[in-house]
Amino acid sequence: MAYLPFKPIFHTYIRTFMPVSVLVVDDSPMARKMLIRALPPTWDIEVSQAGSGIEALAMYRTGKVDVIFLDLTMPEMDGYQVLETLRKEDLNCLVIVVSADIQPKAQERVLGLGAIAFIKKPVDAQKVEAVLRQYGILVNT
């Protein structure tokens, strides 16, 4: 079963106008930079970055992460393993997978593992915005 993407936490954030905490996970610093550049400039966020799956999970476990942008192809712990672990730990944030692996099966798998969306690399800013609006993460800004 796919996970229900909506978490009440978001409505709280939006109501109180607190910045959304975004975690960008990719082993490539260049890929992280390209993704951060593609985020809507009007979106009120605090961005943090992780260079590996292990680092990402440690940051997630602090409980302060609302949205994760997750790469798939990473050394040691790849994006699939991160998703599986998050699911075991009761996935308390929204995960958007960002990958150059554009096989339809890769998309199916990550959605099956609880990601809410798949965005292909190179990242298109309009696609990012559309996904964020679709899930009510970005509203009327």
Place this chain on the structure above:
Amino acid sequence: MLTQDQKEALQEIANIGMGQAGASIAEVLDHFVLLSIPRILFLQPEDIAGALLLTVGEENVSAVRQAFHSSMRGEAIVIFGEQRCNDLADLMGYEKDLDHAAELELLLDISNILVGACLSGIAEQLRENIGFSAPSLMADHMSVQHLFSVKDISWHNALLVEVNFRLEQRSFACHLVILLAETEIAAMAKAIDRFLDSMQ
């Protein structure tokens, strides 16, 4: 040769090219393809064989080469492991006992798909036009150590980009290697700089 920024950019650009090649080959073979992280190395010609041995292994290989030309010229080489032909023929739904000529034909076709998709993906990122020569057989059942005859290579340094494709449920695997001679690396650096500038 390349700055840290240029190398990181190339790594990500190669990653995107590899993803496109992986998707193309997955469609042709109707199997899920496992991708690895592209390797980028600066090497002297005599070290190329050793570098490939690390990922390809000791087994005999067959290899197909294809030259490409954009603002830089280089060679793309696809290396197939020993088991590749039987597996490929099977995957493509051919009868067993494909004759040798048909096997080689198949390798050329697969190489052409991989090289075309991967390098077009890279060229698109770099906003370069790219053209390819026809694929040709470079080695047939040969050790990877003998793939490059060092005495035939006149340049002293090369940029090697290597990506690996593996099927999840089959033994089939192949390696795509992009080689740029030192004279071409400057053109690559310029193209990457334009890419980086466009990101500012």
